[in-house]
Amino acid sequence: MTALQESRGAPDALAIEGLHKSFGALEVLRGLDLTVAEHEVVALIGASGSGKSTLLRCINLLEEIDAGRIFIEGIEITGRGVNVDRVRRRIGIVFQSFNLFPHMTVLGNITLAPRQVLKLPKPEADERARTLLERFGLADKRDEYPDRLSGGQQQRAAIVRAMAMQPDVLLLDEITAALDPELVAEVLDVIRELAAEGMTLVLATHEMGFARDVADRICFLDGGVILEQGPPSELLSDPREERTRQFLQRIISAGRL
Amino acid sequence: MSGEAHTTRDELTARRGSHLFGRMRPSGVMVAVLSTLIVFGLIGLVVVNAPGFDRVQQAFFDPALFQRSLPLLIASLWVNIQMFLIAEVAILVLALVLAIMRSLPGPVFFPFRLMAITYIEFFRAVPGILIIYILGYGIPGLRIPGLVIEPFFWGVVALVLVWSAYVAEVYRAGIDAIHPSQESAARSLGLSRVQGLRYVVLPQAVRRVIPPLLNDFIGLQKDTALVSFIGVIEVFRRSQIVAGGAFNFTPYVVCALLFILMTIPMARLVDYLAVRDRRRQLAGAVGR
Numbered sequence: 001m002t003a004l005q006e007s008r009g010a011p012d013a014l015a016i017e018g019l020h021k022s023f024g025a026l027e028v029l030r031g032l033d034l035t036v037a038e039h040e041v042v043a044l045i046g047a048s049g050s051g052k053s054t055l056l057r058c059i060n061l062l063e064e065i066d067a068g069r070i071f072i073e074g075i076e077i078t079g080r081g082v083n084v085d086r087v088r089r090r091i092g093i094v095f096q097s098f099n100l101f102p103h104m105t106v107l108g109n110i111t112l113a114p115r116q117v118l119k120l121p122k123p124e125a126d127e128r129a130r131t132l133l134e135r136f137g138l139a140d141k142r143d144e145y146p147d148r149l150s151g152g153q154q155q156r157a158a159i160v161r162a163m164a165m166q167p168d169v170l171l172l173d174e175i176t177a178a179l180d181p182e183l184v185a186e187v188l189d190v191i192r193e194l195a196a197e198g199m200t201l202v203l204a205t206h207e208m209g210f211a212r213d214v215a216d217r218i219c220f221l222d223g224g225v226i227l228e229q230g231p232p233s234e235l236l237s238d239p240r241e242e243r244t245r246q247f248l249q250r251i252i253s254a255g256r257l
Numbered sequence: 258m259s260g261e262a263h264t265t266r267d268e269l270t271a272r273r274g275s276h277l278f279g280r281m282r283p284s285g286v287m288v289a290v291l292s293t294l295i296v297f298g299l300i301g302l303v304v305v306n307a308p309g310f311d312r313v314q315q316a317f318f319d320p321a322l323f324q325r326s327l328p329l330l331i332a333s334l335w336v337n338i339q340m341f342l343i344a345e346v347a348i349l350v351l352a353l354v355l356a357i358m359r360s361l362p363g364p365v366f367f368p369f370r371l372m373a374i375t376y377i378e379f380f381r382a383v384p385g386i387l388i389i390y391i392l393g394y395g396i397p398g399l400r401i402p403g404l405v406i407e408p409f410f411w412g413v414v415a416l417v418l419v420w421s422a423y424v425a426e427v428y429r430a431g432i433d434a435i436h437p438s439q440e441s442a443a444r445s446l447g448l449s450r451v452q453g454l455r456y457v458v459l460p461q462a463v464r465r466v467i468p469p470l471l472n473d474f475i476g477l478q479k480d481t482a483l484v485s486f487i488g489v490i491e492v493f494r495r496s497q498i499v500a501g502g503a504f505n506f507t508p509y510v511v512c513a514l515l516f517i518l519m520t521i522p523m524a525r526l527v528d529y530l531a532v533r534d535r536r537r538q539l540a541g542a543v544g545r
Contacts (some may be wrong), residue, residue, distance in 0.1 A: 062441055089447035099442035103460050112456055113446035165446060 011074030013038040013200040014059065019068035021051075028054045031068070036047030036169070039198040043211035043232075046221035047247060052204035055221070056171045059202070060091040067077075073168060089117060092162030093171040096178050098154045100146040100161070107132070107142045110161045115144055118165070119246050125164075132160045136190055152183030156190055163194075170194065172203035188214075196246075208251055212236055220244045315505075322507040326499045330511050333495035334519070337481040340409070340491070344416045344481075345474055351421040356428035357454065373425070380422035386483050389415040393487030412484030420477045427469050431462035468534065471527045475520050482516075492516075 014036040021029040029049045036042050044052045057063040059070060061077065061084045070078045077087045101109050110132070111125040120128070133139050136156050146154055155175055162170060172191065176184045188210050195201055195214050205211050210217055212232040219229040220241070228241045241243050281289065304310060358366075380388070392415045397406035405411070415458035435458050443453035485494035496512040 060445055062445060085444075085447050088445055091445075093445045095438065095442065097438060099438045101439065101442070101457055101461075103464065112443075113448060116452050116456060117447040161446070241514050 010038065012036060012071070013040070013073060014202065015071040015074075016055075016059070017069045017071075017075050017133070019055070019058060019070070020066040021063060022066055023053055028224055029058070032221075032225050033239035034219065034226060036202055038200055040217065041195045041201045042203070043215035043218045044202065044204045044207065044221055045206075045211060045218055045247075048243060050221040051224055052221055053173050056093060056173045056202065056204055059169075060088050060093050061094070061172055063184045085117070089113075089165055090168045091171060092165055092169070093173065094155070094158050094175050096174040096180070098146070098151075098158045100154055100158055102146050105143050105145055106138065106149070106157050109146070109157060114164050120143045128164055129160070132163055135193075136160055137186075151179045151182060152186045155179065155187045157184075159187075159190055159194075169200045169202065172201060172205070173202050174206065176205070176207060208236065208248075220247065222247070282399060299414040317341055317506045317510050319503075319505050319507040322499075322503055322505050322522070323511060326496070326508040326511050329499060330492050330508065330515060333490060334492040334515050336409070336489065337478070338519070340413050340416065340481045340484060340489075341474070341478050344413050344420065344477060347413075347417045348421045348424050351417060352424035353459075355421060356432060357424035359425065359429055360432050364388075371378055377422045377425055380419050381426075383419075385415065385419045386418055386481055386486060389483055389487055391415075392418075393484075408484070408487040408489045412481075412487055412489050416480060416484070420473060420480070423473050424470060427466050427473060428462065430469075431466035432458060434465055435461050465534075468527050468531045471523055471530070475523050475527075478519055478523070479516060 009201070012035045014034070016032060016034040019029050019032040019034075020027070028049075031056065032051075034042075034055075044055065046052055058065050058159065062231060065078060068078070072087065072090055076082070100106075101112070104112065107126065107129055108131040111120075111122070114120045114125040114128060115122060118125075130142070132235060133142055136159070138153060138156055138160065139182075141149060141153060141157070146157065149157065155178075159175075176187050184207070188207070191201070191210075192201070192214055192219055203211075203215075215232055217229055218232050218235045219226045220235065220239070220243075221227070222241075222243050228235060228239060228244045235244070236248065307313075325472070355376060357375045358369045361369055389412055392411040393408050396404065396411055397408075439457055439461070440453050443457040444450070448456065481491060482493035484508040485491055485497075489500075492512055492515060496508040500506055
């Protein structure tokens with residue numbers, strides 16, 4: 001698939017080949033392959049501990065991988081001598097627990113990396129932040145500290161912070177899992193909007209309904225590999241693999257689909 | 258946030274004993290006053306009726322000598338103040354470097370970690386007075402041309418060496434208290450390790466350790482008296498001189514009073530910051 005797309009002159013936004021990652025004796029990823037085309041939205045589903053978060057953390061090199069290769073726009077980012085800081089500028093990630101910087105205002109959180117990493121002048125970084133905040137309904141929270149915001153607002157601010165770096169790919173790690181149920185929708189709306197405007201997204205999620213709505217493709221992680229993948233309509237309603245069926249059965253009986 | 262929440266919070270603070278009187282009810286204050294009068298009255302009676310009280314009173318609390326030594330000692334106290342002000346600035350910098358060295362991860366930085374740990378272990382283990390002696394007498398004794406031989410200088414250096422080991426550990430506790438997810442978030446945005454440390458981890462860590470840091474500075478203030486042993490005429494040595502000349506211990510009492518006065522502002526600042534921090538943490542928890 002990679003070769004095919006390269007011949008058409010458009011490399012995959014993200015390509016992963018044979019990714020292995022262990023924590024001590026625990027092998028979490030066992031030769032995982034995944035490609036994500038530009039503007040594609042890919043949802044990763046799977047039981048807790050199936051390696052969704054680990055995969056995302058490997059993609060933006062927050063975890064050192066044991067074996068395998070990762071490509072962004074056809075360029076390998078896992079080789080020797082790669083500047084990880086340069087790679088991370090191009091791959092945004094939003095965490096389950098927001099991880100906003102509590103000692104900075106919302107504006108400070110958003111402009112830190114554009115100013116220090118991209119070396120944007122302050123007015124320019126501020127302007128970029130203002131535009132994004134306005135778009136995601138946080139304009140009035142610009143000068144607030146994170147602990148004055150609701151969980152949903154904090155997570156939206158974290159998304160804006162990642163988007164301010166104008167990444168090629170945005171990784172979302174269970175970003176609604178820590179939110180009260182009534183705050184989930186406002187965050188999912190933001191993701192929907194990002195998807196609609198063509199942002200390349202890879203999201204680990206337990207929100208099956210949302211995955212079905214927003215994703216072009218759903219990947220089911222099991223045993224450290226992607227056991228099965230396909231368009232939401234197929235994978236969710238008619239999975240081929242027994243393990244996938246069992247997983248979805250559990251989700252349905254928990255009332256989550 | 259209701260007024261009730263505030264009361265509970267203040268009561269909590271009072272119960273932890275940060276405020277002397279806390280939120281005592283009027284009857285509580287009465288009991289406290291009465292109990293205090295009885296306890297201190299009894300202690301006073303025992304002391305005043307001790308067989309040697311008159312001699313002790315004369316030797317330690319001679320009013321005339323008190324008056325005469327006070328201005329002399331205040332003038333000498335300035336030397337101590339200079340010492341600890343200079344030392345504090347140097348300690349803040351050196352300790353931060355040590356703490357960062359000790360926090361560097363990975364095998365590449367092993368020698369730096371080793372250096373920092375060795376330094377900290379060494380200077381925490383050896384009594385400060387020994388370091389002061391060794392530097393104050395040893396280094397000038399080398400007679401290296403052009404090298405400073407002022408005991409004031411080497412005394413301050415010794416204080417910096419000893420106390421930066423303690424303060425480095427305070428800093429490190431602060432750095433360790435910042436959740437690794439903060440660094441992850443910084444690195445994920447493309448900030449380098451150094452940038453993450455500078456803009457994200459350290460500002461939070463330093464804010465957390467200000468109270469214990471000031472506490473160490475109180476210890477440092479007192480330790481400036483040790484520098485008298487290598488010949489710096491500061492407030493303690495001046496007390497010795499005046500006391501020796503008058504065959505009376507009153508100057509030592511004056512000296513102790515001056516140290517207390519010098520410490521009070523710092524101690525109050527520590528208390529204030531501790532209370533403010535606790536408030537802020539509680540407020541943060543409520544806001545969530």
